[in-house]
Amino acid sequence: MNQIKAIVAHEPITPLKQNWSLQDVDLKDPGDDEVLVEMYAVGICHTDIVLGSVPTGTIGVQYPKVLGHEGAGIARQVGKNVQSIEPGDPVLLSFNSCASCSQCLESHPGYCDTFANRNYTGEQHSTNLSSTDEKVWTGFFGQSSFAQYGIVHKTSIVNGKDLIQDLSELKLFASLGCGFQTGMGAIQNITEASPDDTVLITGLGAVGMGAIMTAVNSQCKTIIAIDRVKSRLNLAKELGATHIIDTSEPTFTSLMEAVHELIPTGVTIAIDTTGVPEILEQSIKATRKRGKIVMIGVPPFGWELKVPATEHLNSGRSLMGCIMGDCDSQKVSMLQVVFLIG
Ligand SMILES: [Zn+2]
Ligand SMILES: [Zn+2]
Numbered sequence: 024m025n026q027i028k029a030i031v032a033h034e035p036i037t038p039l040k041q042n043w044s045l046q047d048v049d050l051k052d053p054g055d056d057e058v059l060v061e062m063y064a065v066g067i068c069h070t071d072i073v074l075g076s077v078p079t080g081t082i083g084v085q086y087p088k089v090l091g092h093e094g095a096g097i098a099r100q101v102g103k104n105v106q107s108i109e110p111g112d113p114v115l116l117s118f119n120s121c122a123s124c125s126q127c128l129e130s131h132p133g134y135c136d137t138f139a140n141r142n143y144t145g146e147q148h149s150t151n152l153s154s155t156d157e158k159v160w161t162g163f164f165g166q167s168s169f170a171q172y173g174i175v176h177k178t179s180i181v182n183g184k185d186l187i188q189d190l191s192e193l194k195l196f197a198s199l200g201c202g203f204q205t206g207m208g209a210i211q212n213i214t215e216a217s218p219d220d221t222v223l224i225t226g227l228g229a230v231g232m233g234a235i236m237t238a239v240n241s242q243c244k245t246i247i248a249i250d251r252v253k254s255r256l257n258l259a260k261e262l263g264a265t266h267i268i269d270t271s272e273p274t275f276t277s278l279m280e281a282v283h284e285l286i287p288t289g290v291t292i293a294i295d296t297t298g299v300p301e302i303l304e305q306s307i308k309a310t311r312k313r314g315k316i317v318m319i320g321v322p323p324f325g326w327e328l329k330v331p332a333t334e335h336l337n338s339g340r341s342l343m344g345c346i347m348g349d350c351d352s353q354k355v356s357m358l359q360v361v362f363l364i365g
Contacts, residue, residue: 025050026153029170032075034086041076047153048089052100053174054148058108059100060116060175064194065168066093066229068201069298073321074143074163081324083144087152088160092118092142094168094175095183095197105177113187117200117352118142119165119179130354132178133347141165141176149174164201181352198229201347205319206233206296208348210241214292214315221245221286224264225278225306226296227255230319232262234294239263247282247290249302278305289314298322313339 026049033042053059071090079086094116098108108114119141120132127135135141145162152159161167165179187193206229210216220243224234227250238246239262248259251271260267268281275281282290289311295303298320307316307330322328330342 025172027171029089029150029159029167030091031087031152031159032090034079035076038078039076041072043075048159048170049151049153049156050172050174051149053102055102055104056177057102057149058098058105058114058175058177058180060094060096060114060166060168060173060180061099062091062094062096062168062171062173063190064095064197065091066198066200066202067091068093068229069321070201071169077324083139085144085160087157088145088163089150089167089170089173090163091167091169091173092116092164093197093200093202094166094173095193095200096168096173097193098180099172102177105180107182108177108180113183113193114175115181115183115193115196115199116166116168116173116175116179117164117181117204118347119162119176122178130351131349132351133349138346178353200352202229203233204350204352205345205348206230206235206294207237208350209294209317209319209345210234210237210243210292212349213317213343213345214294216241216243216292218242218244220292221247221290223247223249223282223290223293223306223309224259224296225249225294225302226320227252227259228296230296231255231294232259234296235259235262235264243292245286245290247285249278249281278302279308282309286311288312291315293317294319296320300326300328303328307340307342310340313341315341315343317343317345319345 031046075090098112120135124136142164145160147158150159150161165176222238246264247266248264249268256267293306293310293316296319
């Protein structure tokens with residue numbers, strides 16, 4: 024039993040307001056299918072914020088829990104069923120899947136039949152609060168990496184020993200586990216973008232930037248990046264966006280109109296990473312006939328998208344959901360990653 028520090032999320036006192044604290048927890052040794060990972064870096068994503076502040080029971084969430092799902096670290100202790108990792112290997116962490124349901128067998132583990140249980144709920148088998156011995160829910164996305172050490176499920180681990188040269192690179196690559204992988208996969212796996220495509224990307228966090236870099240790699244002829252933060256828009260331009268639209272400008276009125284000014288018939292692909300209802304609705308309208316709209320940002324719980332059925336039918340548009348870019352983290356080639364990060 025090792026005592027470590029972790030950020031423990033407790034039941035929110037005010038709904039949707041985080042009740043998190045840095046606490047001592049006791050960690051058991053890893054099981055046969057698990058690895059003890061010393062965390063060196065972890066990204067934070069909107070999913071941590073949301074699933075660490077919703078009431079108990081919402082899509083399976085339980086408290087107290089340790090969040091964190093973009094971990095990067097060094098393997099320290101390896102369970103006997105884990106063949107691909109040795110102690111001392113640098114590892115990147117991503118989501119968990121069962122490897123045996125029909126979705127997993129068809130290489131779509133982001134849609135694993137047990138995805139919510141494995142990734143949002145987790146397990147109570149490895150970690151207790153040191154102060155009260157209360158069991159803590161861990162294994163969030165197979166890793167719970169908001170901690171000094173995590174017990175990580177083997178399907179959540181990608182060995183980075185052939186890619187990662189030093190600790191600074193290990194830290195840099197943490198957000199591959201969710202953000203960059205999702206943005207990359209939205210372009211490459213879900214829309215299969217080509218040089219003929221005109222792409223609209225709303226929201227320029229790690230997901231949006233990953234989508235821009237992949238659209239550039241796919242030689243998409245037009246890449247329109249939208250945000251309200253100037254520094255992000257400038258970075259998007261540096262990365263290869265052909266047009267930027269700043270929604271904070273006083274002259275900005277409508278996303279659809281701004282896109283139609285650039286491309287009157289609309290874009291062929293719209294990637295929404297914001298989850299803001301109005302932006303998603305406008306993105307659909309900014310997409311041309313037979314266009315593809317990919318929903319990545321999580322809209323407010325309970326919000327329902329209203330689609331005018333006849334208009335949608337006539338448009339031939341495809342409205343697609345997206346989890347983890349439909350990637351199989353174990354199969355995302357290291358070459359793709361190096362190309363993406365540059
Ligand atoms: Zn599965
Ligand atoms: Zn995430």
